[in-house]
Amino acid sequence: MEANFDRTGRLPAAFLTPGSSSFIDFLGQHSPDLLPGNRRLPEGIVEAPHGTTIVAATFPGGVVLAGDRRATMGNMIAQRDIEKVFPADEYSAVGIAGTAGLAVEMVKLFQLELEHFEKVEGATLSLEGKANRLSTMIRGNLGMAMQGLAVVPLFAGWDEGREKGRIFSYDVTGGRSEEHGYAATGSGSIFARGSMKKLYRGDLTEEQATTLVVQALYDAADDDSATGGPDLARRIFPIVTVITEEGFRRLTEDESSALARSVTERRLEQPDGPRAALL
């Protein structure tokens, strides 16, 4: 494994061949066994922990991406404090619903792919370029998806060229579509999307946008058993990240707990959350 040096201990030719700036391409050439898509799959369905709901919403000046903290395996809660939202690089983030183990591996490889490109080329990929790269990686996972090990991410980032936050959603085949305004993925996504549909406006501030995604996650947890709501007793709160011109920022433990608490408190009076106007 590692570098497969020949007897001399020098860097093998694959390392010194100019050309590709992609780490995945390099891995495919040099150690294909390390690529997630190249593994032989066992027969049948594999039971593994699944991550659940991810939501995103844009606001003028950026985009927020948030996720609940639950992973489930069948009807069991496999993990209460899993993290499913990660920075992809300084100006983008990825949140993943689906098979947790594969998702975390995919994110690790995706982060590395972006970093590798940046180091080799001395420039960052465009946001579209990053989104397409992720698309290719999901497509490579199709075989596993067919066996119930699907990975479905939501990708959000700051587009420097267009000077706005953008959201991309994916399906299991790697199909990519840009979402305008808000998006959700995972088992609770139907409820989260319904919630955001009624609450979203185009002129949200950053603070309102973070409140919006926490409301949506609350609604998802309210109706979907696989999505975890804020756990006040254990102090487990949703992960909320904001990407603006300034770059990626994850809300601190205190910030997200304050946010989740204020939402929860209001729900004590109005269990169904804020009401939208009828007409």
Added chain:
Amino acid sequence: MSTPFYVSPQQAMADRAEYARKGIARGRSLVVLQYADGIVFVGENPSRALHKFSEIYDRIGFAAAGKYNEYENLRIGGVRYADLRGYTYDRDDVTARGLANVYAQTLGTIFSSAGEKPYEVELVVAEVGTEPAGDQIYRLPHDGSIVDEHGSVAVGGNAEQISSFLDQRHRDGMSLAEALKLAVQALSRDTNGTEREIPAERLEVAVLDRTRPQQRKFKRIVGRQLVRLLEADDAARAKTDEPSDEAPETEE
């Protein structure tokens, strides 16, 4: 097959070394210095796009003098090596020492294999520690040897003179501005001892800054920030009593 003329191994190696050294000497020198918060790379480079210094990994930087295509190849090889290692094990398991070893093996094998042209490059691999004591700087000459350097190091055309100049003046715990100023002073001395001015636009400067909150400590210093740093030291210098510049002239 015709019998080639006999050339003694000593002569063959000496010729190859001479060839590589001449190639490296054609390039401009660059220096790598430790300062209080990390390691600074300074070199004269008129190009904004073709870098002499680059990031290899979180805490590891790379500097090279000599032939561009050759060191660029080695740089990309190093990035691939580091990323692969970090992916297979953990980010903490990528070390400058490991990378320097691989480079040394690579350069050494190429240098001593008769079928290949020796690389005309001299590399520096540096890793910034969490404390100054953890900083590591390795110099890798064209023949595959490794030199573990402390404080300051110079590679390229005028390296010997510049390093002796630096050795006398570099001290531990310098501020970034001080270290930068010293580096520029060292680089502006020509072979014959005269000084020339290197404008900020022709300088390439990068740091491995241990105080940087991000995981990746490598950062280029460009534009206004660079000018400010160069000027900051001028102001400080006016107040404090620095040793005079002329003192070590006799040794050079």
